[in-house]
Amino acid sequence: MEKVHLIADFERLAEENDRFFFFKHSSTCPVSAQAFEAYNAFLEEHPEEKGYYLTVQESRDLSNYIAAQYEVIHQSPQAFLFENGQPSWHESHWKITKDGLADLSS
Numbered sequence: 001m002e003k004v005h006l007i008a009d010f011e012r013l014a015e016e017n018d019r020f021f022f023f024k025h026s027s028t029c030p031v032s033a034q035a036f037e038a039y040n041a042f043l044e045e046h047p048e049e050k051g052y053y054l055t056v057q058e059s060r061d062l063s064n065y066i067a068a069q070y071e072v073i074h075q076s077p078q079a080f081l082f083e084n085g086q087p088s089w090h091e092s093h094w095k096i097t098k099d100g101l102a103d104l105s106s
Contacts, residue, residue: 001043001051007065014085023053024063026076035077035096042101
């Protein structure tokens with residue numbers, strides 16, 4: 001799992017990868033901590049999947065960019081599956097689970 005800070009880096013991910021998971025994480029929220037653990041556990045069990053994340057407090061510009069660019073209201077925690085440069089799925093809070101993410105695995 002790789003941390004992304006900059007809009008340019010995220011744009012490159014969206015252009016260069018047909019499919020990847022992305023997670024918006026809040027470093028101060030216990031719900032986000034639990035969802036982040038589920039996201040990490042999913043990626044560890046599915047090494048064929050690409051996973052990236054941002055920490056909202058450190059990368060607010062990128063977080064806001066994703067919300068505006070893809071017209072998805074910002075939440076944290078928030079998980080996305082991007083396919084062909086667009087979010088094909090997103091979910092937030094308690095709905096982010098290892099099993100739910102596994103259901104999306106290719």
